[in-house]
Amino acid sequence: MVETVSDLVMEIPCRAPQIKLLASLLGEDECPLPSSIFMYGHSGTGKTLVTTAVLERLGVLTSHVNCIEFYNSRVMYETILNQLSGTVPTSNNNYSSYASCDNLGDFVGHIRNIGSKTKQRMAIVLEHSERLRDCDANILPVLCRLQELTRDVNIVVIFLSTLPIDKFRAATGFLEPIVIHFPQYTKDELVEILMRQRPPRYSEEFYKNYINLVLSVFYLATKGFPELQHQVQLNFKAYCEPVEKGDAEEYDIRRLWRNIEPHLKKAMSSVYLREVSSAQYERMQQLTETAPQDVALVKAGLTSKMELPFYSKFLLIAAYLASYNPARTDKRYFMKHHGKQRNTKAKIKAKERSSSQLVGPKPFPLDRLLAIFYSIVDDKVTPTANVFSQISTLVTLRLVTQVGGDDQLDAPKYKCAVPLDFIRSVARMVSFDIVRYLYDYS
Amino acid sequence: MGLKRQKSPVRSDPDLMKEVQKQLRLNLRLWGTTKEAGKRLKSLYSEEAQHLKDLMTRTLTLGESNSALVLAARGMGKSSLVNTVIEKLEASGTLGEGVVVRLSGLLQTDDRLALKEITCQLKLENATANKVFGSFAENLAFLLESLRCGSKETSKPVIFILDEFDLFCHHRNQTLLYNLFDVAQSAQAPICVLGLTCRLDVIELLEKRVKSRFSHRQIHLFPEDKFDPHYLNIFEQLLELPDSFPSKDFSRKWNSDVAVLLKDSEVIQVLKRLHNTTKDVRALKTLLLLCVSQLSSDQPQMTGHMFMRAQSLFASEAKTNMLQGISVLQLCLIIAMKHLTTIYEGEPFNFEMVFHEYRKFSRQRSTMQSFERPVVFKAFDQLKCLELVRSVDNNRGTQREYQLVQLMMTPLQVTEALGQLPGIPTDIQQWAASSLG
Numbered sequence: 075m076v077e078t079v080s081d082l083v084m085e086i087p088c089r090a091p092q093i094k095l096l097a098s099l100l101g102e103d104e105c106p107l108p109s110s111i112f113m114y115g116h117s118g119t120g121k122t123l124v125t126t127a128v129l130e131r132l133g134v135l136t137s138h139v140n141c142i143e144f145y146n147s148r149v150m151y152e153t154i155l156n157q158l159s160g161t162v163p164t165s166n167n168n169y170s171s172y173a174s175c176d177n178l179g180d181f182v183g184h185i186r187n188i189g190s191k192t193k194q195r196m197a198i199v200l201e202h203s204e205r206l207r208d209c210d211a212n213i214l215p216v217l218c219r220l221q222e223l224t225r226d227v228n229i230v231v232i233f234l235s236t237l238p239i240d241k242f243r244a245a246t247g248f249l250e251p252i253v254i255h256f257p258q259y260t261k262d263e264l265v266e267i268l269m270r271q272r273p274p275r276y277s278e279e280f281y282k283n284y285i286n287l288v289l290s291v292f293y294l295a296t297k298g299f300p301e302l303q304h305q306v307q308l309n310f311k312a313y314c315e316p317v318e319k320g321d322a323e324e325y326d327i328r329r330l331w332r333n334i335e336p337h338l339k340k341a342m343s344s345v346y347l348r349e350v351s352s353a354q355y356e357r358m359q360q361l362t363e364t365a366p367q368d369v370a371l372v373k374a375g376l377t378s379k380m381e382l383p384f385y386s387k388f389l390l391i392a393a394y395l396a397s398y399n400p401a402r403t404d405k406r407y408f409m410k411h412h413g414k415q416r417n418t419k420a421k422i423k424a425k426e427r428s429s430s431q432l433v434g435p436k437p438f439p440l441d442r443l444l445a446i447f448y449s450i451v452d453d454k455v456t457p458t459a460n461v462f463s464q465i466s467t468l469v470t471l472r473l474v475t476q477v478g479g480d481d482q483l484d485a486p487k488y489k490c491a492v493p494l495d496f497i498r499s500v501a502r503m504v505s506f507d508i509v510r511y512l513y514d515y516s
Numbered sequence: 517m518g519l520k521r522q523k524s525p526v527r528s529d530p531d532l533m534k535e536v537q538k539q540l541r542l543n544l545r546l547w548g549t550t551k552e553a554g555k556r557l558k559s560l561y562s563e564e565a566q567h568l569k570d571l572m573t574r575t576l577t578l579g580e581s582n583s584a585l586v587l588a589a590r591g592m593g594k595s596s597l598v599n600t601v602i603e604k605l606e607a608s609g610t611l612g613e614g615v616v617v618r619l620s621g622l623l624q625t626d627d628r629l630a631l632k633e634i635t636c637q638l639k640l641e642n643a644t645a646n647k648v649f650g651s652f653a654e655n656l657a658f659l660l661e662s663l664r665c666g667s668k669e670t671s672k673p674v675i676f677i678l679d680e681f682d683l684f685c686h687h688r689n690q691t692l693l694y695n696l697f698d699v700a701q702s703a704q705a706p707i708c709v710l711g712l713t714c715r716l717d718v719i720e721l722l723e724k725r726v727k728s729r730f731s732h733r734q735i736h737l738f739p740e741d742k743f744d745p746h747y748l749n750i751f752e753q754l755l756e757l758p759d760s761f762p763s764k765d766f767s768r769k770w771n772s773d774v775a776v777l778l779k780d781s782e783v784i785q786v787l788k789r790l791h792n793t794t795k796d797v798r799a800l801k802t803l804l805l806l807c808v809s810q811l812s813s814d815q816p817q818m819t820g821h822m823f824m825r826a827q828s829l830f831a832s833e834a835k836t837n838m839l840q841g842i843s844v845l846q847l848c849l850i851i852a853m854k855h856l857t858t859i860y861e862g863e864p865f866n867f868e869m870v871f872h873e874y875r876k877f878s879r880q881r882s883t884m885q886s887f888e889r890p891v892v893f894k895a896f897d898q899l900k901c902l903e904l905v906r907s908v909d910n911n912r913g914t915q916r917e918y919q920l921v922q923l924m925m926t927p928l929q930v931t932e933a934l935g936q937l938p939g940i941p942t943d944i945q946q947w948a949a950s951s952l953g
Binding site: 177246257 | 537810812832834845866887895
């Protein structure tokens with residue numbers, strides 16, 4: 075066992091304590107297994123990797139399932155039983171599984187049967203086990219004490235989760251599993267792991283510098299390994315470009331940094347947020363000259379792709395004004411003759427405190443929406459069926475939401491569900507100065 | 517003895533160590549009993565064991581019907597006590613013809629399943645090859661009929677053990693419980709119904725008619741909470757190698773080593789700390805398993821150091837651990853939320869407010885680069901996924917920026933956790949400490 079574990083430690087970097095702990099807990103062949111183990115840590119800290127590798131090396135018969143896949147518990151039971159018994163549903167056996175099993179009692183019974191047949195040690199690995207909380211209440215306690223319930227089948231249940239175990243406890247409690255924590259990689263460890271993917275053409279130092287540059291931009295925003303790895307892979311081409319063209323040498327760090335920095339910043343605001351897919355981004359890298367405008371275009375396209383009819387635009391603007399302005403200021407903004415108002419200091423302060431940009435949109439009645447709409451549209455609009463149907467279209471497009479009142483006819487209330495940037499671009503299209511009418515900004 | 521100790525090398529035989537690991541793990545198996553543990557439990561709860569034994573003996577020999585509840589906290593040894601008593605009865609031959617039916621509230625989640633299980637375990641005629649025919653009503657009628665037509669003389673006594681008894685109380689109409697207690701009450705086949713539960717108010721869960729048929733015999737198992745002889749005895753027993761161990765010399769040496777271990781100040785300190793948090797023996801077993809797994813042929817002896825290591829694994833704070841893995845930006849958001857919670861006295865807040873707070877900080881005081889709004893929103897979303905932040909009402913209609921959320925930590929916890937995290941930039945630390953936000 076010692077050899078296999080030390081092999082693994084070499085293979086999987088920076089996870090030595092966890093590998094050793096897990097391997098020693100599981101013990102060597104024929105050792106009784108602990109009844110359940112709970113492993114938690116952020117995503118991308120190697121929980122699955124370590125578990126599967128250790129179980130494989132120790133020769134434990136493993137069933138590995140992901141709890142996201144199961145829309146009901148029956149599917150989960152049957153999958154686990156299939157994997158443990160080695161049944162594969164194929165055309166030969168008419169796609170039948172090991173046994174049909176739709177409750178925990180049967181499940182435990184079948185596990186007992188399998189256990190008495192194979193003399194091997196068994197393990198059930200449950201990925202994303204936080205989903206188990208949404209299943210029946212008794213699944214978790216049963217899995218935690220599966221060994222006891224199956225009466226001496228040598229089986230261990232391993233839970234993998236991104237949440238700590240405190241979030242799992244409920245009702246009268248359960249047999250507490252052994253908890254193993256997978257800490258997030260430190261910066262040095264990240265560099266070490268990322269170094270493993272160095273393309274052989276470039277020197278170690280060159281690649282290390284590059285990784286450090288990427289980390290200096292992204293590390294503050296995310297520590298997650300998968301994201302960082304993705305960014306490192308994505309931007310490497312752009313980083314090498316000056317070297318390939320002969321503009322810079324490999325050791326000319328400052329020039330390389332000046333070259334890559336805008337790229338990384340751009341990646342942060344586009345690929346990191348997945349506003350641009352990585353394929354698109356790579357294509358953009360190839361057309362380096364036009365790249366900055368492209369990003370702007372794609373971003374603009376996303377936010378204002380929606381092409382609305384003329385009156386719908388005004389309806390939306392009216393809805394925005396209605397939900398972000400207090401009703402008492404309507405008179406001032408939308409009527410021709412209103413008394414002048416002075417901004418006192420106290421008023422400004424009060425405004426700041428309850429700024430509706432912070433609190434969110436307020437619901438408004440349909441009448442108010444129409445009143446504002448008529449006041450901001452210059453020409454005469456007859457309240458035809460068309461106008462009203464446009465309002466309900468806005469609701470189905472999720473630009474406006476209906477709150478409360480399932481009654482369609484009798485005074486429904488609405489809320490505008492559109493951010494300020496969006497409404498600004500809409501207002502610009504119809505050349506309407508929205509900021510002048512917004513209470514928070516005037 | 518002394519001579520032998522000198523002889524034994526520091527590196528010990530790997531095969532022997534394998535055997536030791538196996539034996540110790542059997543001792544420590546997180547549930548259940550070895551013979552020794554059973555004996556200890558019986559001596560600990562001697563009165564209760566006697567009571568249980570009397571009850572069952574009377575059912576078995578005299579044909580009396582009984583019912584009782586065993587109440588105790590988790591990990592106190594309810595199941596093991598009942599099991600030992602039954603084993604004892606079996607060994608002494610009193611059990612004889614009697615049948616033991618074991619049900620668990622976790623597995624038999626409704627009466628139909630429970631009935632199926634009972635018919636299977638009683639091996640009734642219509643249960644062939646693990647298959648039970650007929651509907652629930654037929655089954656129940658059949659079962660009751662076969663119980664009813666029996667009498668003291670003609671039928672075998674049956675002992676029903678209902679594990680997680682409180683879950684049986686949630687079944688519809690409590691039909692199964694009603695019928696079982698009813699049979700126990702009236703002169704029919706002799707049965708003994710034993711409920712095991714960790715809920716002390718389980719009687720209140722019973723319906724009136726069920727409650728009136730229950731004998732109200734309750735057996736409480738309280739933990740003996742003396743640290744010195746009692747807890748340490750358990751400790752010793754769990755680590756002892758039994759007489760059946762193949763290498764006698766080694767086991768003798770090992771057992772004396774364990775006795776020596778009890779005088780180690782480090783070990784005592786670790787054990788005391790655990791004892792102060794919980795008296796649950798299973799927690800002790802977990803701790804010991806963590807120690808035992810550190811044994812290897814290089815290190816064939818238990819040391820105080822192992823206990824310290826096991827304790828640090830055992831008692832690490834999950835929230836701090838999780839905070840350790842989040843990025844600086846997310847940490848900033850947590851601090852902003854902490855300020856919002858203190859300023860508005862626990863009122864829920866939304867992303868806009870958090871972002872406003874964060875921007876105030878990053879613009880005025882920080883040397884750190886300030887992030888764009890979508891990047892911050894992504895960080896905020898990740899905090900939600902980690903359930904450090906929870907939304908107050910699940911309102912689908914509102915925009916996600918305006919959904920009201922709450923921080924799942926108290927401001928004090930945040931401050932404490934921040935104190936333990938290494939490498940936080942100074943300006944963020946100062947911001948966290950400042951009360952004005």
